[in-house]
Amino acid sequence: xxxxxxxxxxxxxxxxxxxxxxxxxxxxxxxxxxxxxxxxxxxxxxxxxxxxxxxxxxxxxxxxxxxxxxxxxxxxxxxxxxxxxxxxxxxxxxxxxxxxxxxxxxxxxxxxxxxxxxxxxxxxxxxxxxxxxxxxxxxxxxxxxxxxxxxxxxxxxxxxxxxxxxxxxxxxxxxxxxxxxxxxxxxxxxxxxxxxxxxxxxxxxxxxxxxxxxxxxxxxxxxxxxxxxxxxxxxxxxxxxxxxxxxxxxxxxxxxxxxxxxxxxxxxxxxxxxxxxxxxxxxxxxxxxxxxxxxxxxxxxxxxxxxxxxxxxxxxxxxxxxxxxxxxxxxxxxxxxxxxxxxxxxxxxxxxxxxxxxxxxxxxxxxxxxxxxxxxxxxxxxxxxxxxxxxxxxxxxxxxxxxxxxxxxxxxxxxxxxxxxxxxxxxxxxxxxxxxxxxxxxxxxxxxxxxxxxxxxxxxxxxxxxxxxxxxxxxxxxxxxxxxxx
Amino acid sequence: xxxxxxxxxxxxxxxxxxxxxxxxxxxxxxxxxxxxxxxxxxxxxxxxxxxxxxxxxxxxxxxxxxxxxxxxxxxxxxxxxxxxxxxxxxxxxxxxxxxxxxxxxxxxxxxxxxxxxxxxxxxxxxxxxxxxxxxxxxxxxxxxxxxxxxxxxxxxxxxxxxxxxxxxxxxxxxxxxxxxxxxxxxxxxxxxxxxxxxxxxxxxxxxxxxxxxxxxxxxxxxxxxxxxxxxxxxxxxxxxxxxxxxxxxxxxxxxxxxxxxxxxxxxxxxxxxxxxxxxxxxxxxxxxxxxxxxxxxxxxxxxxxxxxxxxxxxxxxxxxxxxxxxxxxxxxxxxxxxxxxxxxxxxxxxxxxxxxxxxxxxxxxxxxxxxxxxxxxxxxxxxxxxxxxxxxxxxxxxxxxxxxxxxxxxxxxxxxxxxxxxxxxxxxxxxxxxxxxxxxxxxxxxxxxxxxxxxxxxxxxxxxxxxxxxxxxxxxxxxxxxxxxx
Numbered sequence: 023x024x025x026x027x028x029x030x031x032x033x034x035x036x037x038x039x040x041x042x043x044x045x046x047x048x049x050x051x052x053x054x055x056x057x058x059x060x061x062x063x064x065x066x067x068x069x070x071x072x073x074x075x076x077x078x079x080x081x082x083x084x085x086x087x088x089x090x091x092x093x094x095x096x097x098x099x100x101x102x103x104x105x106x107x108x109x110x111x112x113x114x115x116x117x118x119x120x121x122x123x124x125x126x127x128x129x130x131x132x133x134x135x136x137x138x139x140x141x142x143x144x145x146x147x148x149x150x151x152x153x154x155x156x157x158x159x160x161x162x163x164x165x166x167x168x169x170x171x172x173x174x175x176x177x178x179x180x181x182x183x184x185x186x187x188x189x190x191x192x193x194x195x196x197x198x199x200x201x202x203x204x205x206x207x208x209x210x211x212x213x214x215x216x217x218x219x220x221x222x223x224x225x226x227x228x229x230x231x232x233x234x235x236x237x238x239x240x241x242x243x244x245x246x247x248x249x250x251x252x253x254x255x256x257x258x259x260x261x262x263x264x265x266x267x268x269x270x271x272x273x274x275x276x277x278x279x280x281x282x283x284x285x286x287x288x289x290x291x292x293x294x295x296x297x298x299x300x301x302x303x304x305x306x307x308x309x310x311x312x313x314x315x316x317x318x319x320x321x322x323x324x325x326x327x328x329x330x331x332x333x334x335x336x337x338x339x340x341x342x343x344x345x346x347x348x349x350x351x352x353x354x355x356x357x358x359x360x361x362x363x364x365x366x367x368x369x370x371x372x373x374x375x376x377x378x379x380x381x382x383x384x385x386x387x388x389x390x391x392x393x394x395x396x397x398x399x400x401x402x403x404x405x406x407x408x409x410x411x412x413x414x415x416x417x418x419x420x421x422x423x424x425x426x427x428x429x430x431x432x433x434x435x436x437x438x439x440x441x442x443x444x445x446x447x448x449x450x451x452x453x454x455x456x457x458x459x460x461x462x463x464x465x466x467x468x469x470x471x472x473x474x475x476x477x478x479x480x481x482x483x484x485x486x487x488x489x490x491x492x493x494x495x496x497x498x499x500x501x502x503x504x505x506x507x508x
Numbered sequence: 509x510x511x512x513x514x515x516x517x518x519x520x521x522x523x524x525x526x527x528x529x530x531x532x533x534x535x536x537x538x539x540x541x542x543x544x545x546x547x548x549x550x551x552x553x554x555x556x557x558x559x560x561x562x563x564x565x566x567x568x569x570x571x572x573x574x575x576x577x578x579x580x581x582x583x584x585x586x587x588x589x590x591x592x593x594x595x596x597x598x599x600x601x602x603x604x605x606x607x608x609x610x611x612x613x614x615x616x617x618x619x620x621x622x623x624x625x626x627x628x629x630x631x632x633x634x635x636x637x638x639x640x641x642x643x644x645x646x647x648x649x650x651x652x653x654x655x656x657x658x659x660x661x662x663x664x665x666x667x668x669x670x671x672x673x674x675x676x677x678x679x680x681x682x683x684x685x686x687x688x689x690x691x692x693x694x695x696x697x698x699x700x701x702x703x704x705x706x707x708x709x710x711x712x713x714x715x716x717x718x719x720x721x722x723x724x725x726x727x728x729x730x731x732x733x734x735x736x737x738x739x740x741x742x743x744x745x746x747x748x749x750x751x752x753x754x755x756x757x758x759x760x761x762x763x764x765x766x767x768x769x770x771x772x773x774x775x776x777x778x779x780x781x782x783x784x785x786x787x788x789x790x791x792x793x794x795x796x797x798x799x800x801x802x803x804x805x806x807x808x809x810x811x812x813x814x815x816x817x818x819x820x821x822x823x824x825x826x827x828x829x830x831x832x833x834x835x836x837x838x839x840x841x842x843x844x845x846x847x848x849x850x851x852x853x854x855x856x857x858x859x860x861x862x863x864x865x866x867x868x869x870x871x872x873x874x875x876x877x878x879x880x881x882x883x884x885x886x887x888x889x890x891x892x893x894x895x896x897x898x899x900x901x902x903x904x905x906x907x908x909x910x911x912x913x914x915x916x917x918x919x920x921x922x923x924x925x926x927x928x929x930x931x932x933x934x935x936x937x938x939x940x941x942x943x944x945x946x947x948x949x950x951x952x953x954x955x956x957x958x959x960x961x962x963x964x965x966x967x968x969x970x971x972x973x974x975x976x977x978x979x980x981x982x983x984x985x986x987x988x989x990x991x992x993x994x
Contacts, residue, residue, distance in 0.1 A: 134876025277763030390620025493979035
């Protein structure tokens, strides 16, 4: 089957208006360039189905074409906001981008069961809003929530800022609808909290980045809205103190601790430098003559009342200050202040981009080992890359650091990135392995890390993954070259 | 390779004392008869390795023997307390029981990371105790905890009484060590809360009942111990009221709600009849002339104080009584009373056994649909099986009911079981499907439900499962005939 025959078939499935071809009048950049702008590929076509049945028919058509030797493959795409170049086509021109964006309906909201069933193309922010409007909380929350889709969140098992309480996207999902590599529809849209009838297919597709099948729908958990939410911004003498504060907060607040983000002073200083209108608390303030190296944002969600939340929070901070884990802290007095404090944390990636190119990491380490990991790795980086600056921040409650490396002050940043990235990556990832961590905590593998993965994952795990991929997608047609090479 | 050659090899791996053969002097009943006494199989041998390396060597030896045509296969076994005949050998005499009981060490307890790493053969109660001794809570809790092992809990994704807050065993696990069907060791003992480096192998082995590989170790989550724990026993006008009470409790107590068990009046009356020393509250008490049909046990775990827990609990019960969800309630005044109230709930299965044989179900339904499901199914059963009595109780917070059917009063119970079980099962399971539920919420499939599963699961799901099984265990050597027939 030729490409033109395939394209005709696809047009007959989704309608000619929804098979987009790159041309002088039709710039497909939003579909073919990755979010961070690292790579731009070439799509054979962008196909935009509006139902699960259409997705299945598209996959069947591609499978038939592939069987006839066309070499076509499929790249599923949601909001195209991924960080690891996993949802854009390669340069071959043989890949179909299958965009789920037109599938964006809430199928069912069941308050009594605490669940919402959605099309995969629903934008995360709209899902949050739909739940809120019905009196529920949908806790998944991340920077790209205005664009990313729930299908993409599931495909990459997205993390975000509420994981310390609610888990990753995986933990929020009860059931999936998936189109397999054969174009069959698996209707696994369960609203059940317990179902032990065989293998956990759901979790196999979650986080597989579209390499085993295409997620077309999902049933997700909702939670009761909290009665009050408080934010504190605390300055700490060390990363060890941050780990101690985390434990104390978990003991006192239990599941009320819904956010725990750590930020290094250099990361915060970049926010102060590039966004001076944001008044960063304690910036440059010395305690006993020394500028404290870390700050933490804590979020306390309370089911009872604002008064109760405040009393709880004050008790925690007092105890933490007495124990020396916290040097000083501010607690937001109202919603506006709370948003401002969160906004400082959220502005770090932008401030970092303003400062120039940098080498990004998304690593996780057992929480208890983080202080030692940072001590040792900081020292090794300083030795091997003199002057390199560390933009260290992240979700300490989950053991997840964005441990990013910025060129020395005044250095040519592009050159630093080009010449030093492999060395910096190797050093950081080797240390991550020594501390039994992960080289991708929440962003996934995509094509960006696909060649690195075999160096940092056991051969037995790689072989198990390869066996699963070959079994479920024997044509290697689903997002090939991502996650694992077969 | 003959069986005798294989047995010699196994003796050389684990030592002759740990290859047990049935004989007049050596009754292997504890290994070859299932927990509920439904079936007794014949083991070629019971092999008791004491290390992961020994497990791997045993699997390799069996795989080689199997390749040479012996037809040997492996049944992994922990405490042998499963409910679905999944951990005992069949009658063929060609199956090795691989007992993990000698692998029972705590490998590491990491308080700062909130994790404990264990051999698979650790008995659940010992795990709870080890965590408690270190100042932590291990929340998994079930009837057989004095005998069952953490490996068995993982293999079957066990549920229990704390799922409403902490999830199933799956949700408590961060990493696994597994011996594959090829006898390779996958060391996936992660203590990470976030790790997006490829397919979710962990969750594939969890709940697979030993059919894809043998779990030899695990890293599990621990939680802070609560400051106080309160128990209430409430009597309700209907199952609809129970669902409303659940929602109210989740709103007020949030994650403080650690248990929510429902019990029908007939189930409670059996406890009253067979264990009269247990004073069941509200038994036979009429409210407005009618005996209320359901009671609920609620458990509130509080991180703050007993006083706070009491205030919270009273507020909840007052609001529930005002709304008519609760007719009356008792709150345990001390630990002894609390244990007594829980003990009533835990005594239902025993009371039921005292009353005679019965047809057991372990079903789940979306929580919001439970009242309607029970209404409709009760009526259908009454029509088709006049006089049959319903022992209905379970984990309402998870949508999981043990909806058991007892013979009519005075009927021959063995005859009822023999003649009516297929019809009762078919009726109940068909209704479960109509309400989008599961025919096995927490017990698994084993061999007991393996033939039923294809009737109640979609062909696409069955085919995905079969494909995975064939790919990972091409010799069909790992617990064959359980979960799925290939």
